[in-house]
Amino acid sequence: MRRLLPPLNPLRTFEALARLGSIGAAAHELSVTHGAVSHQVRTLEESLGTHLFHRDKRSLRLTQAGQLYSQNVRQALNLIAESTLKLSIPSGEGRLYVTCPPTLATCWLAKELRDFRRQFPDIRLNIKPQNLDHQNISGASYDVAIIYGNGDWGDRSVRRLTAIEMYPVCNPRFFSDGESPRQVSDFRGEWLLHEDDGGNWKRWLASVGVRVEGFADGTYLWGAHLAIEAAASGLGIAVGDDIVCANYFQQGRLVRLFDTSVPAPGAYYTVCEANRVDEPMIALFINWLEGRMHDAWLR
Template sequence: MSRKLPPLLGLRVFECVARHLSFTRAADELCVTQAAVSHQIKALEEWMGGPLFQRLSRTIKLTELGESLVAPIGQALDIMADATDRALDRDQNVPLTVGVFDSFSSAWIIPRLARFRERFPTIDVRFIAKRQEDDALSSGDADIEIRFGNGSWPNFQVERLLTESVLPVCSPALIERHGAPGSLADAPRFPLLHDVFSIDWSEFLQFFGVRGMNVHRGFGFSHSHLVKQACIDGQGIALGRWPLVAEDLESGALVRPFPEVLALDSAYYIVCRKAVSDEGNIKAFAYWLLDEAELFVSQHGASPT
């Protein structure tokens, strides 16, 4: 029977806020920003059709609606945690092997691994670097993969993780040296960096009507995290991939010299063999990835604006 459920991440955040009666302490426990906690509570309140907390001058308290939810949700989360622990006890000594692009692992997964360890302390994970053409699942080298493409792998269990957009990015120092560009047509007067895995500058500029420019000079790299590092170091303007550069833009390590954004048809997917998709470690890692993706989108957006 189909269940009508609110977002599970929002329920987890709500239970944490209700337990502490503090957005700040909940954010500390969940290792996210207070703004991310507020976003999840607002989304849950919209889904429930009413406020869950009464905001007072220096504190918060549960509304009648919130009071009616807090105990059952806490019990449900305890049941899920106990069930997960029991399921994982069977194979807790067998490391989970994950095939993933090294750039995605470096820029997106590794900064989030502390939350995985906190949530699943008994699961050991081994990451192996994969190329676009690799099939580590069929070869038996990986239990689960993160793939990039159109999601059409009919013999596997497939779940979309994140969409992809590309946008020009550079270091603030590069703008200081060369001056601020006026429009995208100015791009070729700057040093350009090339990511051979992503779309090239010619395709990007042509999409926005800029043609007849020599954009093939400059440094090129076969891995996106190397492109990003060269970009941060001030070597040129790169076509950044949104999931890999969003946090660098937020921190100020990178800036956007042009407003143009190109959304790609391809996306990141979680892929595993159908026969093992219900195994405890695989489900735990996949659900954690999906929760992290939902949190990323709530903080940064599915694509840049």
């Protein structure tokens, strides 16, 4: 039976655009022009006979069909890439040193590693929770670093994993019957759990045009993983996102409050030395991580 395969170059372009969310980012990753990305995606849509994106002047969003298709295409391309890379590892084994922000390591990555070990049983991971930035990245020892920030880390190889949208989360039993706020203006300052100096809450509240009385009365925990865990335990309301809260949502320990979200000031990136990005173990881990995080974002 003849295989009904779409054109493969447009398929690869579509996957990059669906994952990165912008034509500019996809063009940069693929080393092509913005026009080439648009042309390749339209070629794929014509081949499939369906629209994969909603387009307007300010945004580009996957259609429902495009969202499902992007997930399947990503899995297929990752399988091809991983199978190819495995051929490049002579012994099929080794140790990989990875640094990761404590929040991401605790709330998300630790629960995903079983899948990595199942797929790559001979690669031994050494995960170190650590926040890297411009001041300490040069002195850190790692094969791959996962960093939250703006993506500007000199001459290193940098790949964005996902953008982050933030919104309020709390334990489903935090509010007793009839007490749950119907609007943000009902929030009380003592409910707020701050992972920082209050900046994330200020950013979200500004997006909905609300000032909370007693804002400074909230609890300051100085760490997103502490704030998220405290919210899951019923202490108050934290600012969360689809990645670090994914497992809490599945376990029923957190729920989202209100539909409004606001972009985080940074994103998650993988970083490694530019001359090592094609090493099999590094490429396998980055591809796996990219796929798992994208899947969590789609859930």
